[in-house]
Amino acid sequence: MADSIFRKLRDGGEEGELAPALTIEETVASPFALDVSCYLLANLSSSILAGKSKSEGLVLVTFSRSPSFYLQFLKQKGIFVSSSSKWIRVLDCYTDPLGWIDQPSPGVITEGSSLIKLHKCVSDLKRLFSSIIEAGREMVGDGKTRFSVAIDSVNELLRHSSMPLVSGLLTDLRSHAQVSSLFWSLNTDLHQEKVTNALEYISTMKANLEPFCPSSDGKRNALENLFLVHQDFGKGQFHIRFKLRKGRVRVMSEEYHVDQTGINFSPISSVETIIAATKSLIPKVHFNLQLSEKERVEKEKVVLPFEHQDHGKSTEIYDGRRTLADGKTEATPLSSGELQADVVSSGKGGEIIYFRDSDDEHPDSDEDPDDDLDI
Amino acid sequence: MAAPNVRTSSFSRNISVVSSSPQIPGLKCGPNGTTFISTGIRDLDRILGGGYPLGSLVMVMEDPEAPHHMDLLRTFMSQGLVNNHPLLYASPSKDPRGFLGTLPNPGSSKEDKPTAPDLDQGESLRIAWQYRKYMENQKSSIDDYSNDFDMRKPLERQFLAGRPIDCVSLLDSSDLSVAQDHCATFLSKFPRLNSSNIASIGRIAIQSFCSPLCEYSDKESDMLSFIRLLKSMLMVSNAVAIVTFPPSMLSPSSSTRLQHMADTLLSIKAIPDGDKELEKLLTGYKDINGFLNIHKVARINTQVPVIPEAKTFSMSLKKRRFLALECLNQAPVDGSSGTSYGTSGSCSGSSKSGALDF
Numbered sequence A: 001m002a003d004s005i006f007r008k009l010r011d012g013g014e015e016g017e018l019a020p021a022l023t024i025e026e027t028v029a030s031p032f033a034l035d036v037s038c039y040l041l042a043n044l045s046s047s048i049l050a051g052k053s054k055s056e057g058l059v060l061v062t063f064s065r066s067p068s069f070y071l072q073f074l075k076q077k078g079i080f081v082s083s084s085s086k087w088i089r090v091l092d093c094y095t096d097p098l099g100w101i102d103q104p105s106p107g108v109i110t111e112g113s114s115l116i117k118l119h120k121c122v123s124d125l126k127r128l129f130s131s132i133i134e135a136g137r138e139m140v141g142d143g144k145t146r147f148s149v150a151i152d153s154v155n156e157l158l159r160h161s162s163m164p165l166v167s168g169l170l171t172d173l174r175s176h177a178q179v180s181s182l183f184w185s186l187n188t189d190l191h192q193e194k195v196t197n198a199l200e201y202i203s204t205m206k207a208n209l210e211p212f213c214p215s216s217d218g219k220r221n222a223l224e225n226l227f228l229v230h231q232d233f234g235k236g237q238f239h240i241r242f243k244l245r246k247g248r249v250r251v252m253s254e255e256y257h258v259d260q261t262g263i264n265f266s267p268i269s270s271v272e273t274i275i276a277a278t279k280s281l282i283p284k285v286h287f288n289l290q291l292s293e294k295e296r297v298e299k300e301k302v303v304l305p306f307e308h309q310d311h312g313k314s315t316e317i318y319d320g321r322r323t324l325a326d327g328k329t330e331a332t333p334l335s336s337g338e339l340q341a342d343v344v345s346s347g348k349g350g351e352i353i354y355f356r357d358s359d360d361e362h363p364d365s366d367e368d369p370d371d372d373l374d375i
Numbered sequence B: 001m002a003a004p005n006v007r008t009s010s011f012s013r014n015i016s017v018v019s020s021s022p023q024i025p026g027l028k029c030g031p032n033g034t035t036f037i038s039t040g041i042r043d044l045d046r047i048l049g050g051g052y053p054l055g056s057l058v059m060v061m062e063d064p065e066a067p068h069h070m071d072l073l074r075t076f077m078s079q080g081l082v083n084n085h086p087l088l089y090a091s092p093s094k095d096p097r098g099f100l101g102t103l104p105n106p107g108s109s110k111e112d113k114p115t116a117p118d119l120d121q122g123e124s125l126r127i128a129w130q131y132r133k134y135m136e137n138q139k140s141s142i143d144d145y146s147n148d149f150d151m152r153k154p155l156e157r158q159f160l161a162g163r164p165i166d167c168v169s170l171l172d173s174s175d176l177s178v179a180q181d182h183c184a185t186f187l188s189k190f191p192r193l194n195s196s197n198i199a200s201i202g203r204i205a206i207q208s209f210c211s212p213l214c215e216y217s218d219k220e221s222d223m224l225s226f227i228r229l230l231k232s233m234l235m236v237s238n239a240v241a242i243v244t245f246p247p248s249m250l251s252p253s254s255s256t257r258l259q260h261m262a263d264t265l266l267s268i269k270a271i272p273d274g275d276k277e278l279e280k281l282l283t284g285y286k287d288i289n290g291f292l293n294i295h296k297v298a299r300i301n302t303q304v305p306v307i308p309e310a311k312t313f314s315m316s317l318k319k320r321r322f323l324a325l326e327c328l329n330q331a332p333v334d335g336s337s338g339t340s341y342g343t344s345g346s347c348s349g350s351s352k353s354g355a356l357d358f
Helices: A001-013 A033-050 A067-076 A127-139 A155-159 A162-176 A193-202 A222-230 A293-301 B042-047 B068-084 B095-104 B129-135 B176-185 B219-237 B250-263 B278-280
Strands: A020-028 A054-064 A088-092 A116-118 A148-149 A181-189 A205-211 A235-243 A246-258 A262-266 A341-347 A352-355 B027-028 B035-036 B057-061 B087-091 B102-105 B149-154 B165-169 B202-208 B239-244 B263-273 B286-297 B313-319 B322-327
Touching: A001 A020, A001 A033, A001 A181, A001 A205, A001 A235, A020 A033, A020 A193, A033 A054, A033 A067, A033 A148, A054 A127, A054 B095, A054 B165, A067 B149, A067 B165, A088 A127, A127 A148, A148 A222, A148 B102, A155 A162, A162 A193, A181 A193, A181 B057, A193 B165, A222 B250, A293 B286, A341 B165, B042 B322, B057 B202, B057 B219, B057 B250, B068 B087, B068 B095, B068 B129, B068 B149, B068 B202, B068 B239, B068 B263, B068 B286, B087 B095, B095 B165, B102 B250, B176 B239, B219 B239, B219 B250
Parallel strands: A020 A181, A020 A205, A054 A088, A054 A148, A088 A116, A148 A181, A246 B263, B057 B239, B057 B263, B087 B165, B087 B202, B202 B239
Antiparallel strands: A205 A235, A235 A246, A246 A262, A341 A352, B027 B035, B102 B149, B263 B286, B286 B313, B313 B322
16 A cells, blocks of 8 residues: 555656645654655655656655765665766755854755755745755756655644745645655644644645554553553554545555564554444435336335225225235225224234224215315 | 405415516525525535525535535536626635636536426326325426536636626735725625615635635634624625635634534535445445535524435536435345444334335
């Protein structure tokens, strides 16, 4: 399932549509969004290098780790980045986000002169936006070729700017014609629920990491819980929600496992963990009231009580009990004026004996009791 | 002194079909002195008892995962343009005029509706009661009140050109004063002087009111007072406003307050794709795009509430073009599966076998 996210990011969006965007959510109990980002980064990089991706370049905006961390990670995965690499650019917002260090040449740093750009003044989001687009254009040019953008984590962005500005930046990136896909990560425990909801609102895919056992915060005496949490720390569930075009939501789940080499995904082992949300969706569902052909034919055959009045002849009343094996039901002829007892058998052993009230007159007579009402 | 008032029965007709002012198409008289305008979706008109009453505020709670609230807005706006009602549209995008290109065109729905029984011939509907001679035929729906919209065809130029359409972008200013001024000037053109003489009516559509892109989205008290002001202006005008908002963008108390301010409250819910349980439970699962829930229906000049036949309807596209809202139909439960969902309190109980015994 994590593959499907990677494929969506790799393929990008259609012309004229907003680029697909992924939010990776982690919690304090399962802080592995970085591993997921690195996994996606490695896969995207290899597909860009192999030419299989719609985008031809990648802009990585780093907030929570230094650029060298990522370059080393990519080297571990077998992807070598040198200063002459044309497919990746790194915007370094980790080293000096607020511009506290005075540097003689503020634009450029260390080796890879065009590879890594130092970005100060993170709180000015318009400048950040233009730097990202500039870095992208450096790689792919100004035409129709597209590039992907990966934002390390938006926790730091939200620290320096307000929610509307951050979502404005992300939406502007999504609507830029040259951005083919975009992803970022977020720790939901650090922010209000409104913020998390807002970021989910503007993204098309949402992935969240959950530990196996719920975090036992506040339980002082639960040593066993602590042991379990510690034991299961690197493992948990990975849930993904895709927003489809028709307006439906595709939900997928997997298990993840983090070790030295990175994060691994495997299908769900136990089925009970998938919660059926259907019960909450449908409060009260009616039966289908349409008739099939067979039912319609049967319905035609039924003689309704007042329909035979004008005919002047007796008819047998069809009460639909032909399906029962015992045909004990008697439709007594209407012309007999004797005491009539209808014996109805329900076919299950019980018997109902019914004595009609007004047996001295014809049943279903034409007398209308309302006729003597004078309105 | 009393004028002779001859009544044949104690029932008074709920719906009269003639519009009060012949020069304004698209109006229908409702009960208790209200006037309805069409929602743009015939099924929704029927569910709400006629349409949206003039002077009401309709709020739609969006689901961030589904775009169906846009369909409700689109049909509302298209219906207004087809009936030549002035329109004010506000949205959190840089170019709101672009949305007008996605409005649907009235479709010529020549297909038969097999569900509606044909009452003109007396034999097809058989009634087993003595008073069948008092049954009257219902008139067929009038075409100038509501239309069926073809969601795949864009609105024709004749409906867009030269019509009074005002578009406002909610991103333009950091607070709501601009939007408020636009609404105030727009609504001042449709004052409600006396109920029998309606000069003109207007429609307001506000999309994604609390979107996180708007700069005022963290000022919740400003948003609440804007809606309160809009509602009070609507009460003295001949207009209807429809406002969609995502409730998860607000704090729970503000969201509840906004919901209470609505006269008609609807909400959209996305459905999961490829869900085996739902597929077993509902017929027509493949066509359903989402659910529409009716929480509140506007009632003006009366204290009697409307109790709709169902609270949840499925939204689907008939023939991939026409929006339809239907009651949810449960698929026949086969004997092997013991439990059935959604049987809370309803008479269907726990149906164990296929034969239905009533």
